[in-house]
Amino acid sequence: MGDTTRFAGERPVLTTRRLVLRQPVDADMPAIIDTVGDLRVSRNLARVPHPYTEVDARFFLDQIAPREIVWALTLRSTTRLIGMTGLSPTEDPDEAELGYYLAVAQWGQGLATEAGRAVLDYGFGVAGFTSIVAGYFAENPASGHVLRKLGFVETGRADRGCLATGRTEPSVELRLDASSRLC
Template sequence: MSAMTRPFDRPVLHAPPLILRRPEPRDSDAIVRICGDAEIARRLARVPHPYGATDAAFFLDHVVPHEWVWAITLDGDDTLIGVVGLTPGDDPASAELGYWLAREHWGRGIMPRSAGAVVGYGFDTLGLSTITSGYFEANPASGRVLAKLGFVETGRQMGDCLATGAPVSTVRLVLQPAGFA
């Protein structure tokens, strides 16, 4: 089987001072705490609010085994502070980048480093030809992360936010290997 058909196989990635590893059941409390933060949940499409232990179990049991998902940790501290991953697309040569980070770690350059390591893995190891992503227009910080990586806007549309139950204006972006910063 190719890497494309086995997303559950993922190495530990190093993006000093960060280590990215597979999310594990021991991360459940941290996942609930971070995703349970309404300010985080309202910035994400697939995270409900309120968010509880059942939601974390679903993530660990049904999302992690079928997507390339990494827990973000600080070197020397194995505590999950966020998640970054690639969701396989309909086209086997594409995936969508998604991520979230505990609020106390915002603005420290953690997400560009983490997402950059995962995008590099997607292009270099998985052989992806396209990585898409998106962010809610009301979350320009996420747009800055994607711009730092070289993503280019392809359009705007309305998208769903599970936490609010309302459609939100979403910016869609794309990245090919040649544009990866």
């Protein structure tokens, strides 16, 4: 793993037209478990087991979130968590990997794209990354659509493990460089 200095410390609250992106807190645990515990969500994520338990949520909040740039997604009209987004370190210290998920009830409303724009603004502007990568399982073309709307371009295909299904799945790898950002 590259230099993780950019991943340390408190995260600012980000706001968009419809969303608040804030640090996840212990009170989010039930919503995290409900949201990512849905196999329709977890089967689209590489690092999330299924079933997703309180132990998994506690590990995420205590061990993963502090080492990555993670935001809980809430609608501006409520404080209930509807998903997560963030940036993870890669081998390259000037690069991060974008990840996100939304509760099934929030799919198809443009919220992932809206959150993604805010995260990219932070990643390129505040954190100073020169590139951000992302990937999605080929069986989840909606995620590919989100990433392409954000300006990502395909760089290749690979097989990636999925903890929720216990299988290796075909995935599409993408990249967005700060110098070519569209949005």
